Amino acid sequence: MEIIDILFTASFWAAAIRISSPLIFATLGELICERAGVLNLGIEGIMVAGAFAGWMAVYSGTGLWAGVCVAMLVGMLFGLLHSTLTVPFGLSQHVVGLGVTLLATSSTYYAYRLALPEVTSPPKIEAFQPYEIPILSDIPLLGPALFSQTPLTYLAFILVAVVGVVLYRTPLGLAVRAAGENPATVVAQGLSVTAIRMGSVMVGSGLMAVGGAFLTMSAFDSFFFEMVNGRGWICIALVVFGTWRPGKALLGAVLFAAFDALQIRVQQTSLGTHIPYQIFLMMPFILSIFALILMSRRAEVPAALMVPFNKGER
Amino acid sequence: MRLEPIKNPTLVRKLVPPAIALISTVVIASFLAMVAGANPFSVIGLILKGSFGSQFAILETLNRATPLIFTGLAVAVAFRAKFWNIGAEAQLYAGALMTVLLGTGVFPWPSFAILPLIIVASILAGAVVLLVPALLKIRFGVDEVVTTLLFNFIFLLFISMLLEGVLKDPMGMGWPKSARIIPEAKLPRIVDGLRLHWGFGLAVFSAICIWIIQNRRTLGYEMRAVGLNRDAAAFAGIPVNVVIVKTALLSGGLAALAGFSEVAGLKGSLTLDLSPGFGYTGIIVAMLALLNPLGVIVAALFVAGIFVGADSMSRAADVPTYLADIMLATALLLMVLAIMLTRFRVVRD
Numbered sequence: 001m002e003i004i005d006i007l008f009t010a011s012f013w014a015a016a017i018r019i020s021s022p023l024i025f026a027t028l029g030e031l032i033c034e035r036a037g038v039l040n041l042g043i044e045g046i047m048v049a050g051a052f053a054g055w056m057a058v059y060s061g062t063g064l065w066a067g068v069c070v071a072m073l074v075g076m077l078f079g080l081l082h083s084t085l086t087v088p089f090g091l092s093q094h095v096v097g098l099g100v101t102l103l104a105t106s107s108t109y110y111a112y113r114l115a116l117p118e119v120t121s122p123p124k125i126e127a128f129q130p131y132e133i134p135i136l137s138d139i140p141l142l143g144p145a146l147f148s149q150t151p152l153t154y155l156a157f158i159l160v161a162v163v164g165v166v167l168y169r170t171p172l173g174l175a176v177r178a179a180g181e182n183p184a185t186v187v188a189q190g191l192s193v194t195a196i197r198m199g200s201v202m203v204g205s206g207l208m209a210v211g212g213a214f215l216t217m218s219a220f221d222s223f224f225f226e227m228v229n230g231r232g233w234i235c236i237a238l239v240v241f242g243t244w245r246p247g248k249a250l251l252g253a254v255l256f257a258a259f260d261a262l263q264i265r266v267q268q269t270s271l272g273t274h275i276p277y278q279i280f281l282m283m284p285f286i287l288s289i290f291a292l293i294l295m296s297r298r299a300e301v302p303a304a305l306m307v308p309f310n311k312g313e314r
Numbered sequence: 315m316r317l318e319p320i321k322n323p324t325l326v327r328k329l330v331p332p333a334i335a336l337i338s339t340v341v342i343a344s345f346l347a348m349v350a351g352a353n354p355f356s357v358i359g360l361i362l363k364g365s366f367g368s369q370f371a372i373l374e375t376l377n378r379a380t381p382l383i384f385t386g387l388a389v390a391v392a393f394r395a396k397f398w399n400i401g402a403e404a405q406l407y408a409g410a411l412m413t414v415l416l417g418t419g420v421f422p423w424p425s426f427a428i429l430p431l432i433i434v435a436s437i438l439a440g441a442v443v444l445l446v447p448a449l450l451k452i453r454f455g456v457d458e459v460v461t462t463l464l465f466n467f468i469f470l471l472f473i474s475m476l477l478e479g480v481l482k483d484p485m486g487m488g489w490p491k492s493a494r495i496i497p498e499a500k501l502p503r504i505v506d507g508l509r510l511h512w513g514f515g516l517a518v519f520s521a522i523c524i525w526i527i528q529n530r531r532t533l534g535y536e537m538r539a540v541g542l543n544r545d546a547a548a549f550a551g552i553p554v555n556v557v558i559v560k561t562a563l564l565s566g567g568l569a570a571l572a573g574f575s576e577v578a579g580l581k582g583s584l585t586l587d588l589s590p591g592f593g594y595t596g597i598i599v600a601m602l603a604l605l606n607p608l609g610v611i612v613a614a615l616f617v618a619g620i621f622v623g624a625d626s627m628s629r630a631a632d633v634p635t636y637l638a639d640i641m642l643a644t645a646l647l648l649m650v651l652a653i654m655l656t657r658f659r660v661v662r663d
Contacts, residue, residue: 102642109639276478293454
């Protein structure tokens with residue numbers, strides 16, 4: 001069986017880890033927002049903006065890491081807009097989120113057209129290159145899959161641990177979780193629910209933008225319209241699938257990416273050529289829906305998600 | 315800061331925030347046009363001229379508003395019951411698909427029956443497409459925001475598969491495009507010689523029907539109750555799940571009519587670029603209309619005007635057309651804020 005063979009190649013798992021990286025950044029970002037009680041539907045547009053901002057910064061001469069910072073800052077700006085409208089003003093998180101996605105996407109495309117009016121194919125940048133971790137990268141199968149990735153992928157995996165520790169082992173994390181579960185206890189602690197929620201949305205949006213930047217600065221070396229192509233919405237499903245926990249979200253993202261890497265390879269086998277390619281492209285979205293159905297019974301939704309705090313009827 | 319409800323808002327209170335929102339949108343758009351190298355004071359004039367400045371422009375705007383009225387109504391109906399249908403795009407294509415399936419003359423129906431049958435079939439197709447997320451929500455508690463969004467991608471790929479497979483027009487020179495519908499399946503023009511089809515009439519008629527349902531029928535009352543407070547509605551004996559399913563069927567059917575009217579009234583065949591995001595823009599239309607069905611007509615004309623006007627402004631002033639989308643996103647965000655400020659006062663703690 002060709003499909004079984006694929007599963008035992010290092011290049012397959014290397015691709016899975018690579019594909020999972022932007023999803024990990026953005027899923028962590030969404031998870032932080034939702035843990036604090038704010039659904040951020042701006043994710044899709046913020047990823048587009050991050051992808052463009054990071055790439056454009058590097059194209060105009062900054063270093064790669066400076067480009068990542070620029071992407072993060074742009075993401076945080078959109079996070080500030082989102083959280084200003086949804087937290088102190090308590091506006092509908094659905095409507096504001098979709099509005100932010102539209103604003104981020106359209107202003108990105110506008111900026112692209114202004115910055116590069118003449119080009120037919122977008123210019124390439126010198127993207128992040130794989131860095132082989134000494135010794136570890138020599139392990140058979142695991143080495144090339146896990147330890148020959150680009151620095152941004154390592155950062156994604158490190159961030160999962162960091163977010164996990166901060167959320168569950170620090171007073172700050174406790175405050176964030178309380179803001180999403182029972183905001184009244186945050187007030188009892190003498191803290192501001194508004195500040196915690198706005199901060200969480202800004203940090204989360206920054207991570208979403210870095211997830212987008214991974215696409216233009218690590219996975220590819222150029223910016224295309226439609227390149228985010230629904231990844232943001234899939235990340236929202238991954239947060240549910242991971243029951244709002246960073247570790248499980250990571251697992252979900254890698255599983256999802258492995259499936260995605262598999263379908264790309266199956267497309268090229270003799271079996272794949274008989275099936276319309278659209279069926280393969282549908283798979284990630286269908287898989288996400290099944291994941292949602294599967295986890296729906298076990299979901300531990302933050303109790304105060306989408307509930308504006310202390311602002312009466314809206 | 316804190317928000318305090320205003321008991322009896324004055325007329326000034328009701329009008330000033332929305333007016334400021336609108337003016338701010340214009341100022342931001344003019345500024346962005348200036349960044350692009352255009353004269354900031356000419357942009358809005360060019361947009362107005364391009365959208366309402368001539369008979370041709372007005373007809374173009376009305377045509378563009380037609381699908382937006384349908385998708386706007388679809389969203390307004392669903393959002394009223396707090397059923398977050400973000401999948402109007404998929405339902406639109408379901409209607410369009412039904413129109414080409416039945417409209418290309420494969421069935422020997424009498425010509426007077428073709429259009430009514432296609433309309434009914436389109437509505438059913440859109441309703442079924444939205445029924446799946448509605449049932450997933452009721453049965454498994456799966457959030458419909460995510461499922462309807464994901465369905466948009468799935469359904470568009472499905473259409474793409476059909477257009478490159480069984481539905482592909484053999485005369486289409488290799489383009490992924492369906493065969494053309496027969497003349498009997500076309501929506502006639504409202505006035506001979508003017509490029510405006512009866513899809514617009516159907517859209518206005520639908521808006522009136524929805525207004526009647528919402529304000530004069532039990533279903534409308536139930537939908538509103540479910541939207542305001544699901545638990546209270548259930549406590550009052552309203553079958554919440556049944557109301558959600560009915561809402562979904564109605565919403566999906568309305569969105570499908572957008573696809574029907576685009577194919578039967580304007581394009582004549584199905585392509586993958588039939589809708590430049592009419593489903594998503596419907597959300598903006600519905601929100602600007604405050605979910606009021608008759609307001610949807612006005613909001614759709616406003617939004618269509620911006621799109622059509624921005625197209626011609628873009629050619630005249632060499633500003634990217636994406637300015638239209640920025641204007642709409644800005645208008646949406648500022649308007650929801652402004653509407654809230656007509657009813658609440660910001661107080662310092």
